[in-house]
Amino acid sequence: MTYTQADFATRAKALDEADPLRDYPGRFLGSDDPEIVAYLDGNSLGRPTRATAERIAAFVTEAWGGRLIRGWDEQWFDLPVTIGDRIGATVLGAAPGQTTIGDSTTVLLYKIARGALALRPGRTEIVLDRDNFPTDRYLLESIARELGLTLRWIEPEFTGGVTARELAEAVSERTALVVLSHVAYRSGYLLDAPALRAVAHDVGALLLLDLCHSAGAVELELDSWAVDFAVGCTYKYLNGGPGAPAFAYVRAEHLADFTQPIWGWMGRESPFEMAQGYVPAQGIRRVISGTPAIIGMLPIQDTLDLIEEAGMAAVRAKSVALTGFALDLVAHWLAPLGVEVSSPADPARRGGHVTIDHPRFKEITARLWQRGVIPDFRPPQGIRIGLSPLSTTYAEVLAGVAAIRDELAAR
Template sequence: MNHPAALLDRARSLDAADPLAGYRDRFLGADDPEVPSYLDGNSLGRPLKATLERLSSFITEQWGGRLIRGWDEGWLTLPGRIGDELGRVMLGAAPGQATIGDSTTVLLYKLCRAAVAARPDRSEIVIDRDNFPTDRFVLEGIAAECGLTLRWVQTPFDGGVTAESLAPVLGPATALVVLSNVAYRSGYLADVAGITARVHEAGALMLWDLCHSAGVVPMQLDAWNVDLAVGCTYKYLNGGPGSPAFAYVRADLQEVLRQPIQGWLGSADPFGMGESYQAAPGIRGFTSGTPPILGMQAMRDMIELIDEAGMGAVRAKSEALTGYAVELYDAILAPLGVQLSSPRTAERRGSHITVDHPAFRGLTARLWERGIIPDFRNPHGIRIGLSPLSTSFEEVLAGVAAIAAELG
């Protein structure tokens, strides 16, 4: 693809100076000429080459070799062990507070339902109108199920919820607040510590959706006194299509909250086949059915890779990539009437930016045919998702320049 020389020189100089540039070679398809620009890692991350070996080995040696003995030889404890690694590497969580299993939707339901049950004298749940549909839909269902009222927060089109915007809807009736750490549309990065403290002042519980931040934004869930969190693993954790989600429950809440889906593996003695349910102590009490062992394999490679690179370095690359995308927006998209619908300040951005134009729905389909793959979001936004360890600056240029060419 041809670019103006100055733009191409700038992208290549950024790649040459990038201390994480070498990690790109560890991903399958990163050098595929049929896909010159993949800007959708915020929806589905590329697979790692190491995952080919891991999955093959698991099937032949563990599943195929050990068969049902695998459950006794480590599979049953795998959700907690991976959860502990996730907590150590990127969540800022001490062991015993995170677990893997279920989908994001199911985990949201389980933790939100447990939270409102723990505040029986309160009747309201707070969420913003721009939150991801799953979060809004789950809470609509819980509100109807429990006779509760949803209190809605309106957010700026290019921003997100702040402690100040939350204040008018918080009060003695608030049982639970559910927000996203990074807004799925605008990419706005919320102040987790400040908002959590404000929610606690109102006597409510706080749940954070980490789907668009886990793996690209360093967190300190313990230090921030976060109550509950959920997140998916197929975006920046590269777990593959439909890979299971994760849940975080702060240690002191684990014996207070009672999750509603009482499956046998969340019971105190699963193989006792007891007559009635008694929850297992600790984080295992928030599991339900059989762990998705095969679905957990790929994310292990990405957790190891992020641990090797360091979350601080990953965040620095993320800020550099989104900053460069904004730089390209100013240079070649803004003159074409495109709107930037994300924060300009790096400290308030996750790892994607959104640009809007009425022509983007049809344009996105044409881009995909050319192997330029960003993400379309209604009503007319393109999300430019930038996965730090697999995305190059020249790849960002290829994608943004293709958008401009289609508009021009």
């Protein structure tokens, strides 16, 4: 059956009107900007909330400008762990005392991976996959070189991700650590985390998940899944802003013996004593190193407010519906023009974005940006359509995919 633009426009309008989260896009800045036709890159950088603009302004004049250095005693010192606990409870499925926030994703990934490896002395291999995000791959290459370890690579399907069967073929009694992205950054493939954890644990290895494309888009249950460690960023679906600090999760059973390699004063027991010698703080605070980026933590609280209000189940349902609508549009409008889908059709295996491929997408992405349609390009020839459930409408998805169709058809 052939669907016209009017048919899909009617459907998008009906979906937006029936959407339980229909009031949320208006709570983000830029939602009414006439120059932005469709923002389809919320999986790279989320929009700021309107509440964040007010919070940051008030912080500068009242907390920073008014309280000055006294702010450390009154609130700031504990902010990494208090926000960490909120992230854990709201989006990670983690009990208090296991999550903290601070540093970049790269730095936290290094700290957590090194600390995890120290818990498995005598083991010589790290397992990871070729399609993991470049930072993850580069960082583990550097750690392997630093410690004289061997990297064992998994090569998943281009349109998928690592399966339990593939992992089982790669791990052994030599495996110390398995590092995987819970949602693949390119294909959007959603791992079966409990199954992969079981495979890793069966050989005595530890599992570290990268949650950058998961937190705030898919439901997570780190505690019940018995995941050992996790790291993720906050500037995507958590709308923390450019370079917002990342979070780290260390399962409670590992905390007493966990030691990370970047020792700093804020991670020391009784840091304000300024004593000689490093003694790690109790609990998750031992993951912290230096003075945390307080201003960078502020926006995350506003998105956590929204997610707590809406509920992660509703956020995930909207994510599935948005990506499903996008795939319907692609099938009817773009597939006849030679576009291929590189993301799972099964919503149970699909994260919050879809990737489509065509040889001309690199040049087309630049033209889309000029006309106010903003996806991102991922080599070798993919446009990634990232749909942030709280801030994206079905009308935006329609406008964005229609613009891709028009650019392809015009050339």
